[in-house]
Amino acid sequence: MPELPEVEVTRRGVAPHLDGKIVTAVTLRHDGLRWPFPDKLAARLCNRRIHATRRRGKYLLIEFDHGTLILHLGMSGHLRILPKDTPARKHDHFDLEIGAQVLRMTDPRRFGAVLWHGAEEGPVEEHILLRGLGVEPLEEGFSAEMLYRNTRNRSAAIKQVLLAGDIVVGVGNIYASESLFKAGINPKTAAQRIGLARYEKLVAAIRETLAAAIAQGGSTLRDFMAANGQPGYFQQSYFVYDRAGEPCRVCGATVRQLKQGQRSTFYCPNCQK
Numbered sequence: 585m586p587e588l589p590e591v592e593v594t595r596r597g598v599a600p601h602l603d604g605k606i607v608t609a610v611t612l613r614h615d616g617l618r619w620p621f622p623d624k625l626a627a628r629l630c631n632r633r634i635h636a637t638r639r640r641g642k643y644l645l646i647e648f649d650h651g652t653l654i655l656h657l658g659m660s661g662h663l664r665i666l667p668k669d670t671p672a673r674k675h676d677h678f679d680l681e682i683g684a685q686v687l688r689m690t691d692p693r694r695f696g697a698v699l700w701h702g703a704e705e706g707p708v709e710e711h712i713l714l715r716g717l718g719v720e721p722l723e724e725g726f727s728a729e730m731l732y733r734n735t736r737n738r739s740a741a742i743k744q745v746l747l748a749g750d751i752v753v754g755v756g757n758i759y760a761s762e763s764l765f766k767a768g769i770n771p772k773t774a775a776q777r778i779g780l781a782r783y784e785k786l787v788a789a790i791r792e793t794l795a796a797a798i799a800q801g802g803s804t805l806r807d808f809m810a811a812n813g814q815p816g817y818f819q820q821s822y823f824v825y826d827r828a829g830e831p832c833r834v835c836g837a838t839v840r841q842l843k844q845g846q847r848s849t850f851y852c853p854n855c856q857k
């Protein structure tokens with residue numbers, strides 16, 4: 585599943601091809617993805633200029649004067665920039681044509697989203713899918729003080745609180761496990777029992793883990809222009825994620841796996857207290 589780093593790398597890959605360009609055609613090859621496609625999308629977007637391509641959490645926001653196109657990659661979606669005559673394949677559901685190129689969304693499982701938020705509805709941050717999102721982990725508002733203050737009455741496990749997304753957004757399953765390992769915090773610890781000093785470590789670990797993943801993903805940027813290539817989501821070498829039963833890379837103890845809210849958590853019982 586694309587997590588925040590993949591979405592940010594996607595944004596960096598497609599933005600230079602979109603920003604400042606005028607939409608020349610819109611093609612929909614299905615009724616919709618997770619939700620139906622917006623009504624009259626081609627009429628809304630054709631001959632309109634794209635101002636900027638931003639990201640909020642795992643949503644890509646393609647901004648126009650009169651509103652914002654909101655894209656989400658769901659479980660299996662990806663975006664590519666292709667020459668406009670490139671034949672569509674089975675799971676290519678949405679094309680945004682900008683002159684000689686096309687932004688193409690491929691989504692085999694169709695859990696992704698293409699939505700429109702008109703300027704008359706207010707700021708896009710007020711959209712129902714965006715307004716409950718917590719702070720961006722790579723921006724200034726994310727700090728140990730903020731995390732500490734917002735968890736004083738949260739008895740849930742810290743891993744669950746990170747994944748909930750209402751305090752900090754986009755720290756998905758992989759990066760939550762990895763960050764808790766680096767910070768030496770057991771994922772089962774109640775969020776309200778973690779002190780400021782340990783949150784300092786956790787904030788640094790989250791920033792470092794996400795930034796490293798984005799930097800690594802930057803080397804795959806060329807794939808966004810490859811006519812036939814799949815822009816593969818990058819495989820990294822993890823400390824604990826997906827390593828149950830294997831030795832901890834730091835202390836050699838056996839990495840454990842547990843279920844928290846239907847999601848697998850991986851941790852080292854020796855390094856994480």
Ligand SMILES: [Zn+2]
Nearest residue numbers: 832835852855
């Ligand atoms: Zn260990």
